[in-house]
Amino acid sequence: MPTPFYSPRDLRFHLYEVIKAENLNQLPHFADHDRESFDMVLDAAGQIGETLLRPLLTVMDREEPQLVDGKIRVHPQMRAIIKRFGDDGWINAPFTHDEGGQQLPATIMNAATFIFGAANYSSSVFPFLTSGAANLLRSFGSPELVAMFTPKMYSGEWQGTMALTEPDAGSSLSDITTSAEPTDTEGEYRIRGQKIYISAGDHDATDNVVHLMLAKIKGGPPGAKGISLFAVPQKRLKSEIRDPQSEILVDNDVQTAGVYHKMGYKGAPIAHLMVGSGEGAIGYLVGEPHQGLRYMFQMMNEARVGVGMNAVSIGTAAYYASLQYARERPQGRPMDQKTMGSPQVPIICHADVRRMLLFQKSVLEGSLGLLLQCSYYADVAHAGEGEAAQHAALLLDLLTPIAKSYPSEMGCLTTSAAVQILGGAGYTTDFPVEQFYREARIHPIHEGTTGIHGLDLLGRKVTQQGGKGVQLLIGEMQKAIAEATVYPELTPLANQLSEAISRLTHVTTHLLGLAADPNVFLADATLYLEFFGIVTIAWQWLRQATVAQLALPTAQGDDVAFYHGKLMTARYFYEYELVKTLTLAHRLQSDNRVTLDMQGDWF
Structure with missing residues (x-):
């Protein structure tokens, strides 16, 4: 029997029983959709x-892309796969009807990308990198560029990418050195520099690659303001x-x-690009000069929720x-039945295997709930009105660093448990x-590394608008507590x-007191x-348990x-994971500054 790679039942539980995604069709933008669609x-x-996708999982890992005569060669079936995504309308599905899209809610789109990622992560990234790049163009580009x-x-004929990182500028984007010099044609520039770690930055499964690239116009402001x-x-x-035709x-x-x-993630190429080594590459300015970082953060924030979803996939x-x-592998006997000659039991019968x-x-499943909830907030923020849209946007902004980082960090541990x-x-390629x-x-x-998102959460998101996002989130958690106490x-x-929320509030107040x-x-x-991530997932599990x-x-x-299974897993999370906030709270309120006091030459 083929190994399942996700649970359709669990996915629909999140969408329809917890989040109630079909309520999105009450917003005019999504009115054409219903549960059937x-x-x-x-x-x-x-x-x-x-x-x-699934049939190529192993072969794409073992036959990774190669650079041949200046071109990266990927698995030959990728061209047909990308074309299928284009033909079926997946790449522009969230966009408007006027653009040929389906106005599909992000909640459902991200549920679909979860399925694709679980089937074969490497093959799933190509079309949705293009979708993100296209969304930047349609959001900020001129009609001519669009x-x-x-x-x-x-259509899937051209790939799209996000080209940020340089050899000496990773997380510190203000230090990029790729330059742009205007030509005689308005809106066109000569681009020179290099970019590294560019996902799908070159391959032979499409006819062209369009890079949404950060660069500094010569003579512009220094640092991030000049991007x-x-x-x-x-x-x-x-x-x-x-002549765009x-x-x-x-x-x-x-x-x-x-x-x-x-x-890992070998089936999708990561390229090192040299840009403008000759006469200079022609680049077309997207939006206004010196606003590039602000524009790019739209794609990055969308991508961060996507990264969390890929980790869960x-x-x-x-x-x-x-x-x-675990269900099929016989090994050992129950602790109270050690008689030799008695049949071995499947390892799922052992408590420690069940623990893992x-x-x-x-x-x-806790992380999937959070990511779909964030997607729902994104839909309300985009298509809703008034206070509901404002609150959804604040909640999404606050939760994005958690939705990206908690599944990513914990995914390393869950796959290790597998x-x-x-x-x-498990240690073999069989x-x-x-x-x-x-x-x-x-x-x-x-x-964005986990460290960057920690700085973002504590240094910016927690204090935005006087902490209103945190107040809204605690309000949502208190609502879940009230609904649960009926049972x-x-x-x-x-x-x-409730105790964990109080603990989180106390720790946050303590840390803000050190902000000077x-x-x-x-x-x-x-x-x-x-700490914040564990409490947030506990909230999700209380909702699921209710x-x-x-x-x-x-x-x-x-x-x-x-x-x-849902009820027992909620109990597990509270007994084994939520309790970790006790020691985290102790550490975060300690005046022992060991990481600051340690000197580099003492290692």
């Missing part, structure tokens, strides 16, 4: 994942922007200097692989969990969450992010076990 999207995603680039990006955004195609239209492409002085060989695939193995499975399930369940077999373990490791790094079975969990010295204030921002408790008395068939 959402289910059609999810079913289509499942079919693509099962038939197109007409020039986006139709072929939507502008440009569309820099690998090949440009010969007649250039004056032209089909003739010529080289644009964007050369591939190398392809990075990674520990990979972790979920590993979880189901280890779950199937519960750990995976609690982290992953390997551990398989034992020696089973896919070793691949998932390797692929999980990128997510705490790209789209005596859930009162202990509700009380534990930013070195002390932010020294343990990463631990604060972890829904399960309500549904259980009338549940039938497989749903009985499903809801029992």
Whole structure:
């Protein structure tokens, strides 16, 4: 029997029973959708994942992209896969009807990308990198630029990328040195520099690659204030922007200097690009000069929620692989039945194996709930009005660093638990969990390291608008507590969450009191992010447990076990994970400055 890579039942539980995503059709922008159309999207995603992406999971890992004669060669089936995503309208599905899109809510779109990522993460990234780049163009570019680039990006004929990082400028984007010099044509610049770690930055599965690239216009303001955004195609239209209908492409002085060989996520190439080594690559200014970083943060924030979802996708695939193995692998006997000659039992009968499975399930299903909730907030912020839209935007902004970082960091641990369940077999390439373990490791790094997101949460997001985002989130948590206390079975969990919220509030107040010295204030921002993340996932589990408790008395068939599993996993998270906030609170309120007092030459 094929190993499942996700649970359609669990995904629909989150969407329809907890979040109630079908309520989005009450917003005019999504009025054409209903639960039936959402289910059609999810079913289509499942079919693509099962038939197109999953069969290439192993081969794309073992036959990684290679640079041949200046061009990166990827798996030959990727061209057909990207075309399928274009033909079926996945790349521009969230965009408006006028643009050929479906006005699909981000909640459902991200649920679909979860399925694709769980099927084969490497193959899933190509089309949605293009979607993000196209969204930047349509949001900030001129009508001429939109007409020039986006139709072929939507169709899958052209790839889109985000080109930020340079050899000496990773997280510190203010230090980029890629330059832009105006030509005689308005809006066109000669771009010179280099970019590294560019996902899908060059490959042979599309006819062109359009880089949304950060560069500094010569003579502009120093630092981050001087960063502008440009569309820099690998090949440009010969007649250039004056005739966007032209089909003739010529080289644009964007050369591939190398392809990075990674520990995981091998099927998607990561390129080192030399830009403008000759006459200079033509770049087209997107929006206003010196506003590039602000524009790029739109794509980066969308991508950060996407990174969290990708981490959950990979972790979920590993979880189901280890779950199937635990059910099938006989080993040992119960502790109270040691009679030799008695049959061995499947390892799922052992408490420690169940602990590792519960750990995976609690982290992953809790994180999936948070990510879909963030997606729902994004939809309300985008398509709603008034106070509801404002509150949704604040909540999304506050939760983004958590939604990116908690699943990413914990995904490394859940995939490790999957390997551990398989034992020696998990350490071999005969089973896919070793691949998932390797692929999980990128997510705490790209789209902002965990440390960067800790600084963002504590240094900016917590204090925005006088802390209103935190107040709104605590209000949502208190609402979940009130709903849970209706059920005596859930009162202990509700009380534990209430105590954790008080603990988080006390720690936050203590840290803000240290803000006069930013070195002390932010020294343990990463631990604060972890603390906040655990409390946030506990909130999600209380919501899931409340829904399960309500549904259980009338549940039938497989749903009985499903809801029992939800309730038991919520108990696990509170007993094994939420308690970690006690020691984190102690550390965050300690006046021991060991990381600041330690000297570099003492290591």
